[in-house]
Amino acid sequence: MAQRNWFALCLAILLGIPAGLAAQQIAGTWKGEQTLHRGTQTINLESTYIFKVDGNNFTGLLINRSDRRDIVDGVIAGNDITFSTRNPFVPDAALQNFKGTLDGDKLTVVVVQTIAPPGYPDAVGRGPRRPPVPVELHRISSDTVYHAPPELQHSPLAPFVTLPPNGLALTPPMGWNSWNKFRALVDDKGVRAAADAMVSSGMKAAGYVYVNIDDTWEGTRDAQGNIQANSKFPDMKALAAYVHSRGLKLGIYSSPGPKTCAGYEGSFGHEEQDARTYAAWGIDYLKYDWCSAGLVYSADEMKPAYEKMALALRATGRPIVFSLCQYGDLDVGSWGFAAGGNLWRTTGDISDNYASMTRIGFGQNGREGAAGPGHWNDPDMLEVGNGGMNDDEYRTHFSLWSLLAAPLLAGNDLSAMKPDIRDILTNRAVIAVDQDKLGRQGTRVAQSGDTEIWLRHLASGNAVGLFNRSEQPQSMSVRWSDIGVARPRHILDLWSNKSVPPADSMTVTVAPHGVVLVRVN
């Protein structure tokens, strides 16, 4: 323990203030080691806590395996402490509340509450999912300044500038991505099978182009630092050639951080080299996922960190669609395009259930200003066909994503797709709404109880979605003048492919969790 702390302790005892001040001995850097058991797996987690004490209050930093969190609202009361952690990229929301107890030179801390990210109201205030495991901390120094280990240091990033458009993704990207269905099981064979199925199912003819490999393809770097695929992908260049031979394009995945979200090799410190490797392989699309980048970059560095890869991709001379994935933090819609992005995720990860899909989908209202040809909001990939929703719910998913001008990246097993799922994913009239060349993202124009009406202005006419979020069928009406639409001459129901007789208003029955999507001209 540093001399200063001993001095404070002795002084406290001499002055007869034994409780309270003793706890101020927490100032400094502490190391925690934790062993977690997950099924048959044993995980050893190391964490570093830095406490900066000011009277009975403190702030600081918590460094975990994959992120760095601010410690805020720390309070010392006797030998007990409480504090919260925050994600520096979502500064207005706490992540976890902790309590702790100092006992000699051992400090034990435990999570008392995990707080859901903004936009996830049903989980707010829930306790941790597993019983919290207390972490025992041991002081390693009285220093309160964070010194990043050499492998996490970097030279300053170039100042952020507004990049000109790259001319790609003039309509929202369409394709497939491996993550939602296959996670770590994606391999060369599965990607080829997806490409084959994209052609044979009619999806390619309906407009799907990109076959995107998500996380877990990465291997180690060679002696020159070149990234290599792992054993699941024996020859990336040959795979790209195969996908291209089917008239499709190949996408890949990386992170600006040292590790991807699944713990594989990221692009940190190798951005230009990785971009050149992707171009040499024949890659056409990169999803660049923040993951562990918070370990190496501050909030101010997020924009230039994305721009760095945008510039690296452009420097290769190969047209590569650039997809930002940082969960919508720091108002990405206001700078994603300027950073060279063609699309950016606006939320955390989707799951294959109606609650998750609708929380994300209906939560997109208000973001429409950021979308347009070449730059799209991305409410995450499709779950259509993954089995957790019924066909009405999947039609709601596909309709909503089309009204939102969202990327249409199927996330199911295309080789084993049932005809009803194929029919949803290849509905050309709905796809035409998504791909409308005006590129205007739709908005909510009416809401009452469990029903919502969404409107998207198209190059010719409008698309209108009547959504029933309840569990009973609902009769829904829309008076065109109420939503600013001229009395139509033609109305086509895009799922039944039937004309609706035009009048001043339209009344339809909408299935539970279902939608009626019409195009009015």
Ligand code: GLA
């Ligand atoms: C994050 C992303 C997902 C997926 C995984 C892969 O969670 O948001 O879409 O790419 O990482 O590890």
